[in-house]
Amino acid sequence: MKISNIDAYQIYDSRGFPTLEVEVELENGVSACGLVPSGASTGQFEALELRDGDKTKFRGKSVYKAITNVKEEIAPALIGKSVFDQQKNDLLMIELDGTENKSRLGANAILGVSMAMAKAAAAARGEALFEYLGKGEGNLIPLNEIQILGGGAHAGWATDIQDYLVIAVGAKTYEETLEMTHNIYHTAGELMKKLGKCVGIADEGGWWPDYKDNEEPFEVLMEAIKLAGYEPGKDVAISLDIAASDLYDGEHYRFKLDNKVFTRDEFYDLMSAWCKKYPIISIEDPFADTDFENWKRLQAELGHKVQIIGDDLFTTNIKRIEQGIDQGLANSVLIKLNQIGSVSETIDAIRLTQKAGWLPVVSARSGETEDAFISHLAVATNAGQLKVGSFARSERQVKWNENLRIQRKLGDKARFVGAALYKTIFS
Structure with a gap:
């Protein structure tokens, strides 16, 4: 061959x-x-x-x-x-x-x-790609992290926060995660249009919002979850991608939408307060990729109950992940193939993350294709989580749909543990 x-x-x-x-x-x-x-x-x-x-x-x-x-x-x-x-x-x-x-x-x-x-x-x-990559050992169907509202660089800075997402923590099956997200996504769109808060669709398929500040989306998202028939925090939790490196000038964090400037301590207090005020189970890049002190503080304070994901912090790079593990900067790593640039290095990054007792989150990019490679990668490595954007647009849906096909191919061997995977990092 x-x-x-x-x-x-x-x-x-x-x-x-x-x-x-x-x-x-x-x-x-x-x-x-x-x-x-x-x-x-x-x-x-x-x-x-x-x-x-x-x-x-x-x-x-x-x-x-x-x-x-x-x-x-x-x-x-x-x-x-x-x-x-x-x-x-x-x-x-x-x-x-x-x-x-x-x-x-x-x-x-x-x-x-x-x-x-x-x-x-x-x-x-x-063989199917997941079988080959996982050497026959991959069978965990991932829990989905799905964008409802897009912001930041993905939506013309309609909000300073890049992603407001949901995780169906109450789902008992993979199919149920999709049904719950479907209901919340479309309910949120109807609610935003009714309130005159919807501009259109963002890069990753989430709703492109029109809000007066960065906290108003929380209230709309919470209401959408309830109107869809679910209990926030019990059935559905909130996930955030702050993409804080884009907000940091080396000294201060800046919200253009709110016209606010934060010291590093003030921004830490805001991130901590949001995690306590709302049913947030996961937060990605809450601080800039050089603001190690705040990463350590948040992990020490909330890492026992919130998934703290490093994206720009780690960039799927073995050396940076090792540094994060040694210093206790987070408890989860976002995994993107093109951040590191090869399949074998990406799998090595996932294995290192898992060996440390951290959780990998396999992720797409905002500029995606019809290739469902990452769906197979997530199952092959038993990563447990997949983030590909929203519940709209074919380049996103092809990944969710591929997991359905993988699950059918696995048959009785397929596993779905849902939010139970967080027990790995939550004490």
Whole structure:
């Protein structure tokens, strides 16, 4: 099962921006494609997404350099190699790039090849992708974290907070998480339209809000949960993605919507107060990726009852996750393939997180494709949680739908533990 050809093409993500599709073909005729996602709110420690920067072509967003790197450098190095040597082949590409953040060849070029190799290997063995990646040990259907209101860089800064999400903590089955979210999502939309608070749909499918401050969305979300027939905190909990690095200037945190400036202590007090006032079970990037002191404080105060997720803080990077574990900065890591740039490194990051007793949350990006790779990744690694945006738009729904298919394929082997997974980190 040796690699016979690798090709790459420019396609378009859910925002209409160029991205890569890479095709890997094997000597036996089997082929598979990897489609690379793209983020809008990116952390400073992420691997580099290589774009051309030529303003005359796709306003600088084209990816022809990355495509050339796949065809002229990566392909010659990998053709003739066994497709089953995922880790070895990924390492070869990393060494070929030769930079700390994959900036020479581009993390998007390397990731596209890495994803396509994994899918081709699975196909060659006649296995589903989750079976191949998990070596037959993955069977945990993830608990969904689903956006209801979009803000921040995903909705033209309609709110300073990036995501207001829900987690169906009372659900007994995967299907029930989808039904509960469906009811809340559409109830929230009807309520917002009635109140004149809805502008449209944000990048990830959540409602694009029109609010006077960053706390008003809580009241609408709480009301939507109740109107949908659920009890906040018991049936459905709130999750937040603050994306605080976007709000921090190195000294102060700033809310443009509220026209407020916070010292680091004041912003800590606000995050802590919200977690106590509302049924918040999970909070992502509550502080900037350099504000370690506040991360430590929040984990020490609330880490026994709130999932504290590092996204920009860790960027799926082994070294940064190790630092976070050593310093007690959080209790959960957001996992994004294109933050680190290869499949094997992503799986290593998940395993490190789990070994520490922390919870991984496999996540999509705001610029997504129709590829459901991360649905398989979440099940393969028994990650337990999946975050792909809202309950609308096909590039989001394809991930939720794929988990239904995976569950059917697993049959009696499928497990769903729901909110019980939080017992790992909650004392």
